[in-house]
Amino acid sequence: MTSGMQSGQSSAAELSSNLSNAVAVVNGLATTIDTLNASVPTLTANLRQTADTLGAAQSALATANQGFTSIRDTLNGDASVNQNGNVQSAIQTAGSNIDSLTASSQSLANASAMNNDMVTSAESMSSSLSQIADSVHQLQAALTQMQAGAGTLSSSLDSGSSAAGEVSTKSGALTSGLSSLQSGQQQLSQVISDLQSQSKELQSGLSEGSDGLNKIGKGLGTATTYLSDLSNTGTSVFYVPADVLKGKTFKSALTSYMSADHKTLQLQVIMDENPFSRSAMPVSKNIQKVATNALRGTKLAGSEVAIAGTAARNDDLKKISEADFIRTAAIMLAGILLVLIIITRSLIKPILIVLGLLLSYGAALHLGQLLIAQVMDTNELSWNVPFFSFIMLVALGVDYSIFLMMRYREAEGNASTRMVTAAGVIGAVVLSAALILAGTFAALIPSGVLSLIEVATVVIIGLAFLSLIVMPLFLPAGVALANKLLVKAVENES
Incomplete structure (x- = not known):
């Protein structure tokens, strides 16, 4: 349709050009009509030229008439175009122009016949020049009208071509809309497919939820039965359901925590305290007391309660070591005191020596x-340090004291003089021995064992205290003071 309109537009342009030429010829004819009488041959030639021009114009009008008729028939046969108001208006204008062209074509036919008559009778019809002039004027008017009609037809064809382009554009938009609709249908199909898949998942979830509710119902039934049995049991008895007592789990628990004769039960208790610390020791003892008190008033009253573990073992070791320490200290001090009494043949001096050792x-x-607390960042000594430190210090201190007392017996003079003499003689030996022993015990410090480091530290400090304070100061002063008191007491009695 668009190509047909373009062809008609081209024909209209050609017609307009031909009509312009015809108008120019007619105008020339009008200007030369006054000279026709004087120049018949020239008039005849001009008339023949006019006849040719009119023939060409008539042929062009016929061609334009056929093109316009074809365009109108094509537009009328297209249903989509009939719905466009602009196209219908253009068709109506084209129809009116076709009618005008038909009338003009008829006028051209008449003018051509008249021109032919004038050519044959030009020489003899000079009297009819006025009539020819009138006919020429009519022809000029007709050509002007035809030229205007051709312009209107060209404008109408331009409008029709624009309308056809708009129809083509709308067709593209319609195609795009159909494509969008198809895409929307595909998306809708995908959504429906997803909904079907989610429906299956929902159905599966509901099935699992139903199974879960069934399990919850069974659990509630079991709990109800347990609470009913528990309410029928006395408060003094720990209730255990019968199916639990007969179950494999309970039997394995009995095997793990009870003896074969089911008379000994083991309970595991986890303390908040560090089981290796000293503060955990009394906790273990409190646990034992709580267990014993809990059994009172029950069928298990009078049962033996024992506690084990690191804290309890350390507590037992502490008690045993304390008992052994007291017993060992008493035996050692009693034996040392007896030996010193025999050696010194005195009661006061052995007592002073034992007091110095303590x-x-x-x-x-x-x-x-x-x-140790400052260097090793520990608050307390190990449990075995007091025991071993006591044995070491008392044994070494007794040796030094025996050496001192032996020199005291061998010296001459009063008690003070003899003690000073004995201390002067034995002092270098005691200091040398204490220094050597201190170096020996100092070799234990790099061992990294805390208890050995603590024992070595205590023994070294004790040796320094013995050799620098007790032997040279405490014992001589004590012996001298005791002798003065004894002499004064004897003088008072006498």
Whole structure:
């Protein structure tokens, strides 16, 4: 349709050009009509030229008439175009122009016949020049009208071509809309497919939920049965359901925590305290007391309760070591005191020696604890340090005291003089021996064992206290003071 309109537009342009030429010829004819009478041959030639031009115009009008008729028939046969108002208006204008062209074509036919008559009778019809002039004027008017009609037809064809382009554009938009609709249908199909898949998942979830509700219902039934049986049981008895007692889990628990004769039960208790610390020791004892008190008033009253573990074992070791320490200290001090009494043949001097040993031991133990707390970042000494430190210090201190007392017996003079003499003689030996022993025990410090480091530290401090304070100061002063008191007491009695 668009190509037909373009062809008609081209024909209209050609017709307009031909009509312009015809108008120019007619105008020339009008200007030369006054000279026709004088120049018949020239008039005849001009008339023949006019006849040719009119023939060409008539042929062009016929061609335009056929093109316009074909365009109108094509537009009328297209249903989509009939719905466009602009196209219908263009068709109506084209129809009116076709009618005008038909009338003009008829006028051209008449003018051509008249021109032919004038050619044959030009020489003899000079009297009819006025009539020819009128006919020429009519022809000029007709050609002007035809030229205007051709312009209107060209404009109408332009409008029709624009309308056809708009129809083509709308067709593209319609095609795009159909494509969007097809894409929307595909998306809708995908959504429906997803909904079907989700429906299957929902159905599966509902089935699992139903199974879960069934299990919950069974659990509630079991709980109801348990609470009913529990309410029928006395408060003094720990209730265990019968199916649990007969189950494999309970039997395995009995095997793990009870003896074969089911008379011994093991319970595991986890303490908040560090089981290796000293603070955990009394906790284990409290657990034992709580267990014993819990059995009172039950069928298990009077049963033996024992506790094991690191804290309980350390507590037992502490008690045993304390009992052994007291017993060992008493035996050692009693034996040392007896030997010193025999050697010194005195009661006061052995007592002073034992007091010096105890003073050295107590001072060394406390000073060692303070030093260890600062260096090793520990608050307390190990449980075995007091025992071994006591044995070492008392044994060494007794040896030094025996050496001192033997030199005291061999010296001459009063008690003070003899003690000073004995201390002067034995002092270098005691200091040398204490220094050597201190170096020996110092070799234990790099071992990295905490208890050995603590024992070595306490013994070294005790040796220093013995050799620097007890032997050179405490014992001589004590012996001298005791002799003065004894002499004064004897003088008072006498």
